[in-house]
Amino acid sequence: MILRRGEGQSVLVTGSSRGIGRAIALRFAAEGYHVVAMDIPRQEAELKEAQALIRDAGGRCDLVFGDVSDPESVKTFVAEARAIAGHIDVLVNNAGVLSLALVDDIAPDEWDRMYDVNTKGTFLVCKALLAQFREAGKGRIVNIASIGGKRGAPLQAHYCSSKAAVISFTHILAQEVARDGITVNAVCPGIIDTEMGRNNYRDAAALQAVKDKTAMGRLGYPDDVVGAVAFFASDDASFITGQALNVCGGIIFH
Numbered sequence: 001m002i003l004r005r006g007e008g009q010s011v012l013v014t015g016s017s018r019g020i021g022r023a024i025a026l027r028f029a030a031e032g033y034h035v036v037a038m039d040i041p042r043q044e045a046e047l048k049e050a051q052a053l054i055r056d057a058g059g060r061c062d063l064v065f066g067d068v069s070d071p072e073s074v075k076t077f078v079a080e081a082r083a084i085a086g087h088i089d090v091l092v093n094n095a096g097v098l099s100l101a102l103v104d105d106i107a108p109d110e111w112d113r114m115y116d117v118n119t120k121g122t123f124l125v126c127k128a129l130l131a132q133f134r135e136a137g138k139g140r141i142v143n144i145a146s147i148g149g150k151r152g153a154p155l156q157a158h159y160c161s162s163k164a165a166v167i168s169f170t171h172i173l174a175q176e177v178a179r180d181g182i183t184v185n186a187v188c189p190g191i192i193d194t195e196m197g198r199n200n201y202r203d204a205a206a207l208q209a210v211k212d213k214t215a216m217g218r219l220g221y222p223d224d225v226v227g228a229v230a231f232f233a234s235d236d237a238s239f240i241t242g243q244a245l246n247v248c249g250g251i252i253f254h
Contacts, residue, residue: 005234006033010085012078014068014125015095017043019194020144022050023222024092024229029059031230033090036081041065068095068121078128090140090233091129093122093166098196100155111158118162123169126184130177139182140233143170144225147188147248163188167244174242183241185232190248192220215250224249 011028015021016037029035035054039047047063054061062084066077082088097117099110122143133139148156149163167186174184191210211217228247231237246252 002027002030003234004032005230005236006031008032009089010034010036010081010087011090011092011233012036012038012064012081012085012088012125012129013092013094014038014121017046017050019196020189020192020222020225021092021094022046023226024094025050025061026054026057026059027223027226027230028090028092028233029054029057029061032059034060034062034085036062036064036085036088038064038066038077038081039095040067068093068125069116071124074121074124074128078125082132087136088129088132089136089138090142091125092142092144092229092233093125094144095121096144096163096196098156098159101158102155103157106158114158114162115165118159119165119169122166126173130182133177133182134180137181139177139180140237141173141182141184142229142232143184143186144229145170145186145188145244147190147246147252149188150244150246150254151252170244171242178241183232183237185237185241186244187225187228187232188244188246188248189225190214190220190246190251192222192225194222213251214248218249220247220249 011033013025016025017039025035025037051061064077064080066073143166145166146163148160149167152160170186225247
């Protein structure tokens with residue numbers, strides 16, 4: 001049974017057109033939150049599909065579009081989200097990108113793209129909402145990082161290091177804003193069956209290897225991640241901040 005602990009509250013979820021982001025948006029809607037789902041304009045069709053799923057189930061969902069890596073775009077879509085919902089109580093920084101390459105082969109522009117979306121994007125959206133959270137005397141920020149940010153993987157130096165930066169940013173921001181009534185936590189998914197996650201298992205042998213190194217012996221799915229995100233957003237986590245929780249089925253244990 002899903003608790004209706006979001007009644008009267010609003011959540012902004014970035015990168016919510018598919019995968020983990022869509023699952024998060026659906027979970028928050030089911031808990032009674034007014035969901036403001038955000039993604040880049042080229043994901044409009046998929047974002048509208050997510051909106052339809054929420055509305056068909058009786059939930060509230062509105063859409064904003066933009067680019068988390070662009071400061072002016074962030075200011076615009078955050079202002080739109082606040083105007084639509086009246087206030088934002090929870091921010092979920094889910095927008096992210098991943099590509100694979102050896103360090104020798106990573107183009108500087110691709111390195112920058114990982115950091116611009118994964119790291120700077122998280123920073124910019126947090127920064128855009130801090131004043132409103134401080135004024136309200138409360139706020140919940142949940143950053144979607146990765147176990148790759150704790151233990152890197154070959155071909156992913158740019159991605160894993162950008163997610164390590166998200167974890168470190170989470171630790172620092174949590175300390176800076178705790179006395180303002182704001183909590184900041186990170187969720188670190190393992191290998192999840194999404195379009196992005198499938199980069200980790202492009203053939204049957206790689207898929208089996210993933211299962212073999214996971215204590216639970218299976219892949220994760222987007223719905224496996226959403227409970228941790230919803231928990232950090234809730235009053236149940238009111239005395240928890242600066243944490244980075246692994247949701248990986250038992251790949252790493254620290």
